[in-house]
Structure formats: C-alpha cells, structure tokens
Amino acid sequence: xxxxxxxxxxxxxxxxxxxxxxxxxxxxxxxxxxxxxxxxxxxxxxxxxxxxxxxxxxxxxxxxxxxxxxxxxxxxxxxxxxxxxxxxxxxxxxxxxxxxxxxxxxxxxxxxxxxxxxxxxxxxxxxxxxxxxxxxxxxxxxxxxxxxxxxxxxxxxxxxxxxxx
Amino acid sequence: xxxxxxxxxxxxxxxxxxxxxxxxxxxxxxxxxxxxxxxxxxxxxxxxxxxxxxxxxxxxxxxxxxxxxxxxxxxxxxxxxxxxxxxxxxxxxxxxxxxxxxxxxxxxxxxxxxxxxxxxxxxxxxxxxxxxxxxxxxxxxxxxxxxxxxxxxxxxxxxxxxxxxxxxxxxxxxxxxxxxxxxxxxxxxxxxxxxxxxxxxxxxxxxxxxxxxxxxxxxxxxxxxx
Ligand code: HEM
Ligand code: FES
Numbered sequence: 001x002x003x004x005x006x007x008x009x010x011x012x013x014x015x016x017x018x019x020x021x022x023x024x025x026x027x028x029x030x031x032x033x034x035x036x037x038x039x040x041x042x043x044x045x046x047x048x049x050x051x052x053x054x055x056x057x058x059x060x061x062x063x064x065x066x067x068x069x070x071x072x073x074x075x076x077x078x079x080x081x082x083x084x085x086x087x088x089x090x091x092x093x094x095x096x097x098x099x100x101x102x103x104x105x106x107x108x109x110x111x112x113x114x115x116x117x118x119x120x121x122x123x124x125x126x127x128x129x130x131x132x133x134x135x136x137x138x139x140x141x142x143x144x145x146x147x148x149x150x151x152x153x154x155x156x157x158x159x160x161x162x163x164x165x
Numbered sequence: 166x167x168x169x170x171x172x173x174x175x176x177x178x179x180x181x182x183x184x185x186x187x188x189x190x191x192x193x194x195x196x197x198x199x200x201x202x203x204x205x206x207x208x209x210x211x212x213x214x215x216x217x218x219x220x221x222x223x224x225x226x227x228x229x230x231x232x233x234x235x236x237x238x239x240x241x242x243x244x245x246x247x248x249x250x251x252x253x254x255x256x257x258x259x260x261x262x263x264x265x266x267x268x269x270x271x272x273x274x275x276x277x278x279x280x281x282x283x284x285x286x287x288x289x290x291x292x293x294x295x296x297x298x299x300x301x302x303x304x305x306x307x308x309x310x311x312x313x314x315x316x317x318x319x320x321x322x323x324x325x326x327x328x329x330x331x332x333x334x335x336x337x338x339x340x341x342x343x344x345x346x347x348x349x350x351x352x353x354x355x356x357x358x359x360x361x362x363x364x365x366x367x368x369x370x371x372x373x374x375x376x377x378x379x380x381x382x383x384x385x386x387x388x389x390x391x
Contacts, residue, residue, distance in 0.1 A: 033213065033216055033217075036248050036249060037216065037217075037220050037249065039244040039245045040223070040243055040244055040245050040246060040249050041220070041223065042244075043242075043243045043244040043245075046244070080224070080235070080238055080242075081226070081231060081234035081235045082231070082234075
C-alpha cells in the first residue's frame with residue numbers, strides 16, 4: 001500500500017522537476033554571460049604598469065639653496081588605445097651645497113597639487129589648506145604624512161629622478 | 166528553506182505574482198512544435214545583444230580618430246574582450262536570421278490572420294528595426310568594409326525620388342562619411358533603435374499574451390480523427 005502511494009505521488013513532480021531544471025539552466029546561461037562581463041568590466045584595473053624610468057629634471061646648479069624650484073616635465077603614458085603625454089611637476093629643494101631632495105607636488109591628503117609660497121616659506125595645498133614646510137614635513141591641515149620624495153641620482157651635474165611610467 | 170519560501174512569498178504577494186504567473190508562465194497554449202519557439206529565441210538573442218552592447222560602450226570610442234583603435238584594444242587588451250565583441254558581432258547576424266525564420270513560421274502557419282494582424286504589423290517594424298541596428302552597427306568599427314558598406318547603403322537612400330539627396334545628407338550628417346556620420350550612427354545604434362526595439366518588443370509580446378498563441382492549422386483528415 002505504502003509503495004503504491006509513493007509511485008503515484010513522487011516527491012518531485014514532473015512540473016516541479018522541469019521548473020527546477022529550467023531555472024538551473026537559466027542560471028548557468030546567466031553565469032556564462034556574467035562572468036566574462038565582469039572580467040571585461042574590471043580589466044583596466046588589473047593592467048597597471050609597474051615600469052619605472054629615470055628622468056632628467058635639470059641642472060642642480062640652477063637651483064638656489066633654500067629656494068624650492070618647480071620643474072615640469074612630460075611623461076608618456078599609455079592610456080587604453082591612446083598614447084599621450086602628461087605634464088608632471090616636482091620640486092627640487094637644496095638644503096645646502098651638497099644635500100638636495102626632490103619632492104612630489106601631490107598633496108598626501110587627497111591628491112591636489114601643492115604650490116610653494118616663498119613669502120611664507122611653506123607649501124600650501126589649495127584644496128583643504130594642507131601646509132608643509134620646505135622639506136615637505138607636515139605643519140598643519142589634514143595631510144596624514146609628509147610630501148613624497150623621489151629616488152634621485154646626480155649625473156654630470158644633472159638631477160635624475162625615478163618615476164613610474 | 167522554510168524561511169526562504171516565506172521571503173519569496175512576501176514579495177510574490179506584494180507584486181501580484183499569481184496574476185503574472187497565470188498570464189505569462191502557466192497560461193494555456195495549444196499543442197505546438199519547436200518552430201513556435203523562434204520568437205522567444207529572437208528575444209533571447211536580443212537580450213544578449215543588449216547586455217554585450219552595453220559592455221562594449223565601456224571601451225568603444227565613436228570618433229574617426231579612435232574608433233578603429235578602440236576596437237583593436239577590445240580585441241587584444243581587454244580581458245575576454247574578444248568574447249564580448251564576438252557575441253555581439255555574431256549575435257547581430259543570428260538575430261537577423263532568427264527574425265526571418267520566425268516571420269516565415271508565422272506566415273507558414275497563417276498566424277498573421279485575425280485577430281493577430283497588429284502583432285504582424287508590429288513584427289514588420291521589428292524586422293526593420295533589427296535591420297537598421299545591423300546597418301548602423303556595421304559602421305562602428307570604422308574599417309574599410311564599414312566605410313564602403315555605409316557608402317553603398319547611404320547611396321541607396323540617395324536615389325529615392327525627389328528627397329533622396331536630402332535624405333542621404335540627413336543620414337550621413339553631411340555630404341560625406343565622417344565624424345558626424347560616425348557619431349550619429351552610434352547614437353542611433355545605442356539609443357534610438359534599441360529604445361524603439363524595446364517598445365516594439367513589449368507591445369508585440371503583450372499581444373501574444375493577450376490574444377494567445379495560434380494553434381497550428383488542422384488538416385481535414387486529422388480533423389476526422391479528433
Ligand atoms: C525582434 C524581433 C521579434 C521578436 C523578439 C518577436 C517575438 C515573438 C514571440 C516571443 C512570439 C510568441 C510566439 C513565437 O515565439 O512564435 C511572437 C509571435 C508572433 N510574431 Fe513575433 N517577434 C519578432 C519579429 C516578428 C516579425 C518580423 C513578424 C512578422 C512580420 C512577427 C510576427 C508575429 C506574429 C503574427 C506572432 C503571433 C503568432 C501566433 O500567435 O502564433 N514577429 N513574436
Ligand atoms: S587635498 Fe590637499 S589638503 Fe586635502
């Protein structure tokens with residue numbers, strides 16, 4: 001009796017089976033589209049170049065002591081299907097005859113460009129009033145750390161810095 | 166399992182799922198054959214075209230200086246770019262083939278007759294929209310083949326009596342294929358025509374649900390058997 005009953009009312013009905021089957025097949029088709037599409041979507045984020053390059057930023061002798069000097073140069077960047085040049089600015093700072101550093105002009109708070117104000121002897125960020133001293137150390141405002149320094153080398157009186165391409 | 170059911174039921178109750186289910190999924194249909202799935206297949210490919218097309222706009226650049234290079238970038242540098250573009254590329258041709266097969270099925274079974282004339286008329290506009298999508302999409306890679314296909318297609322518009330030359334200028338956005346042509350073909354291809362396609366598809370399929378699908382015609386001897 002028990003067996004007969006089971007045979008006539010299976011736990012999974014024909015309709016239930018087909019509904020489930022169609023849902024699973026649909027989900028599989030959805031995944032076949034979604035997974036490649038996600039890879040496609042995030043693709044450029046996974047292709048960041050780590051190449052570095054030494055760039056000549058001028059003669060050290062041209063920079064006055066204790067007077068940070070902004071130097072602008074162009075670097076080539078590959079931007080998708082476009083190769084373009086973008087300008088980048090750094091500060092060469094001579095502390096004395098021998099010692100010098102090269103600072104990035106990019107604020108360590110949220111990446112605005114800082115400017116050197118000779119009258120105040122400070123770099124000031126226009127965005128949220130971040131203030132740095134001549135060597136890039138923090139004076140006040142929101143920036144969490146000093147201005148970044150480039151790796152440098154001196155060759156034939158010229159300053160070279162290592163920049164990311 | 167128990168909880169999930171309740172959660173689904175909660176939504177089902179609020180959106181009136183029962184009525185949707187009755188009207189669309191568990192509605193009664195006559196005994197038909199595989200040829201009656203061609204419309205749904207076309208709709209499925211249309212959805213694939215929408216998805217892959219939307220993704221392609223993330224890298225494609227509709228300017229004469231960049232169109233070709235941006236397509237190369239998709240094919241060679243973007244993760245699975247060849248696949249997404251390949252689906253869209255082949256899907257376009259498959260869609261045209263499917264629309265014709267579907268139309269022939271409807272014609273063969275006489276399913277265009279009363280009360281389904283409007284379904285057929287909307288269908289003819291769907292056919293034209295699909296062809297227009299194919300034509301405008303063909304220019305976008307901006308290679309030799311695209312260029313001359315557009316040259317040929319727009320020259321055909323140019324020989325329409327009286328308004329032909331003007332029609333051609335409207336189509337191209339000027340006298341020759343250039344930046345304006347590419348920009349407007351892109352605009353048609355990604356905005357005007359897909360919007361039109363969605364509106365027509367919704368209306369077309371609404372009528373299919375409303376009127377119900379036609380049963381295959383019954384022949385004399387089968388009739389006696391029944
Ligand atoms: C994007 C293009 C189209 C889509 C997505 C589409 C979709 C559909 C779907 C899902 C059905 C339900 C029955 C079936 O699948 O056979 C249908 C029926 C129908 N279609 Fe289309 N269709 C398209 C183009 C056309 C064209 C070009 C025509 C004719 C000029 C047409 C005429 C009809 C007619 C008359 C019916 C009713 C058939 C019946 O009740 O048996 N459709 N369509
Ligand atoms: S970005 Fe420089 S202070 Fe906020």
